[in-house]
Amino acid sequence: MTAIDQVVANAINDFLLAGAAGDTAGTLVIPAAGGGPGITLTRPFNVVFDATLATASVPGTAITGTSSTTLAGKAGTASASVSNLATKPNDAIISIAASSSGTWNGNRVMDSTGSPKRVVYGSSAPLAKGFASADILAIPVGNLQLTLG
Amino acid sequence: MTENTCTHCAKPQTVDGLDHPMVHLGPDSYHLDCLPAAVEAALREVHGELIDQIKADTSSDYTARSQWAHEHRDRLVDDGVVTEWTGDQA
Numbered sequence: 001m002t003a004i005d006q007v008v009a010n011a012i013n014d015f016l017l018a019g020a021a022g023d024t025a026g027t028l029v030i031p032a033a034g035g036g037p038g039i040t041l042t043r044p045f046n047v048v049f050d051a052t053l054a055t056a057s058v059p060g061t062a063i064t065g066t067s068s069t070t071l072a073g074k075a076g077t078a079s080a081s082v083s084n085l086a087t088k089p090n091d092a093i094i095s096i097a098a099s100s101s102g103t104w105n106g107n108r109v110m111d112s113t114g115s116p117k118r119v120v121y122g123s124s125a126p127l128a129k130g131f132a133s134a135d136i137l138a139i140p141v142g143n144l145q146l147t148l149g
Numbered sequence: 150m151t152e153n154t155c156t157h158c159a160k161p162q163t164v165d166g167l168d169h170p171m172v173h174l175g176p177d178s179y180h181l182d183c184l185p186a187a188v189e190a191a192l193r194e195v196h197g198e199l200i201d202q203i204k205a206d207t208s209s210d211y212t213a214r215s216q217w218a219h220e221h222r223d224r225l226v227d228d229g230v231v232t233e234w235t236g237d238q239a
Contacts (some may be wrong), residue, residue: 093191131174136172
């Protein structure tokens, strides 16, 4: 039996869901095994509201008009006090005001490089939440939860 | 589009023929006037202008909602976020 150490898991969660108040700039790097270029992600990370739910092979399609907001300041840091639970949730509501009507089906977290890289994505199930222009779309506290394992 | 039902008052988005602005909190939807106070307070930090405009609007057709949407679209174009508005009209 093997398990990831909680301290390591928390560090990885904080890397992948960089949403602490200070996560507004700079790069995060995971070196490649054996040396050479690894993965470089640029903060701030942004939360995209998708009309089409992303999958492993399909990146997802953003809703029309206003579709994203920064993650900085909304995800805190992973809790080291929760043993054997390698999770990290958002600890503030993440929201946008829609500038068009449409359907909200999922979310992605993207970095802010020139061609933004997808970091995490998904939804427990497609929301299929229809909305109108000037409605507010909001991810409740704890719903953007990243789990290792 | 399937019309949403308010999680708090169980009434549809359209009440007495009026299309009420809503907040979609994950799978739940609320009329602005039905929002839990803590949620409204959190949303006001980001969307206070919009919420105030809509709540202050006493017209029968929610003119503020439409007005805000059009002004917001103009800002998106001015800011270079989009070059031309092709989405649905309010």
